[in-house]
Amino acid sequence: MSKTEQPVVGVPYYVGMNPYQAGMIPPNAIYGDPKGIPIQQTMYRDTPAPFNCPYCGNSGLTTVRSKPSLAAVVGCMMPFMLGICFLCPSMDCLWHKYHYCPKCNEKVADFEKSDPCAVVDMPQWMQESFAVPA
Numbered sequence: 001m002s003k004t005e006q007p008v009v010g011v012p013y014y015v016g017m018n019p020y021q022a023g024m025i026p027p028n029a030i031y032g033d034p035k036g037i038p039i040q041q042t043m044y045r046d047t048p049a050p051f052n053c054p055y056c057g058n059s060g061l062t063t064v065r066s067k068p069s070l071a072a073v074v075g076c077m078m079p080f081m082l083g084i085c086f087l088c089p090s091m092d093c094l095w096h097k098y099h100y101c102p103k104c105n106e107k108v109a110d111f112e113k114s115d116p117c118a119v120v121d122m123p124q125w126m127q128e129s130f131a132v133p134a
Contacts, residue, residue, distance in 0.1 A: 029130040033060055038134040044099050044109035049129030051108060053101040062099035062108060062129075069096050069113045099129075 030037060034050040036059065042051045048061040097111040111129075 025130060026132055028133055030133055031128060031130050034131060034133075039131045040134040042109070042131040043129060044097070044111045045127040045129040046097050046111065047126070047129045049099055049109070050131040051099070051101075053104065053106070053108060055106040055108075056101060056104040058101055058103040060102065063102045065098045065100065066095040067098065069094050 030039070030050050032050065034052075039050065039052050039059075042049050044051075044062070046064075048064050050060070051062055052059045094113055096113055098107060099109040099111070100107050111127075
């Protein structure tokens with residue numbers, strides 16, 4: 001840089017958003033067991049996801065465990081005011097999902113439902129997990 005040039009300060013630079021995080025599914029997505037295919041990134045959602053375990057090196061599908069979210073509890077409390085609570089087990093679409101390695105039982109990821117109004121968006125009730133090959 002010469003003495004006459006001034007450094008550019010405060011100029012914003014563009015960092016692109018990952019379209020797969022936003023919900024776009026790539027055409028080469030892997031849904032089932034990767035069977036040795038190198039994986040670049042796994043998107044953990046409601047269903048078992050293809051993954052490579054960072055703890056034991058196992059590759060395969062995760063084991064999914066569920067935990068009720070705030071939206072599921074609120075949805076359960078509405079009919080509970082009438083004396084019955086039948087919605088919680090059937091509202092699995094609103095439960096948080098935790099992904100574990102089936103070999104070493106370590107937690108590898110979680111998918112927490114952040115939108116309490118997701119029950120209104122029927123196509124988004126169950127979101128499939130997938131991986132992007134390397």
